[in-house]
Amino acid sequence: TYKARRHSTSVNSLDKSAIRFDPEDVQQAQRRTVESVMNRKRGPGAVFINVMEKLTMAGAAEALKARLTGALDGGIDGITLSAGLHTHSLRLIQDHPRFRDVQIGIIVSSARALKIFLRGARRVGRMPDYVVVEGPLAGGHLGFGEDWREHRLEDIVEDVLRMLREQALDIPVIPAGGVFTGTDAVDFLERGAGAVQVATRFTITRESGLSERAKQTYLAALEADVEVTDQSPTGYPLRMLKHSPCLGSSVKPQCEPFGYALDDRGHCSYLDAYGAAPVDSSGTKAGVKDKICLCYHFSRGKCYTCGHYVYRLKDTTNRKADGSWQLPSTEHVFRDYLFSRDHQIALPEPDAPRIQARPVV
16 A cells, blocks of 8 residues: 555556665565464474565565565575576575575476576575476466477476486475376375475365365366466466456556566566557457456456366365365365375365265376
């Protein structure tokens, strides 16, 4: 609200060059958010935060340093560097007193990308504690181009493991993207992975923060509903459902309250797409076809990003008498990953008369 009031004069203009984030405000907001979570932490588990390099915030380096520093100040256990090569990220926080105590990892989609990051890590004498290798079937933004179908997570993981062995680096590798069953996980562990990262099956659990509408939409999705689009203003391909509410929206650019994707000149490709969209005879703006206002729609939960296997979620639970799908608990999904065999998935105990239950083939 404060930021929206401060930059209210640019609301009706496509010139957003005057919009700036105060790095001190960003740092303190990050610190307060992390402290709130860490104060509620119970037990020996660790809490990690994902920090995206592509969240440029009208001042990429300053905003990135503020977010990293705020997370460290707030007592976070670990930081995963994502959405970019992060060639300078470690340097931004190398003087922080917790720099060598906190766990730091990076998400990459190729051995080449990891090599580039490691060169910067060596310069500050701080190797990553883990590497997440995200493949082409992952949800959200992808680290691939239009050729994403030509890549396989198994091959990329093997390339990364080989490169680390050649450099005599003992860094755990964590495959991500398409690890849908416990058997998938075991396959990667037997290949030499240190762990796996899973997300899609947890998105529709009772404890997930997604809306009920989004969860039921994911559960009803077919494979034909999933697409990889270039409509993200970040420049990265984005996997999402074709009927996401954000697509074709004519929302006015929301840079004043948000503006997370603005570059150092106050520019975002959604501004161009919105400006080029026609206006009808009544003065109504047509839906923007080429880009989406990512900041606004993510804040409203209208961007249904998903992993490729979202269409398989219906095979992991029961359909209820009213046609909706039962939401499993997080514990149920976690235990199924731990104990399932031969790619089988255990359905949750039905909380209503079951119409349909599909075994995984």
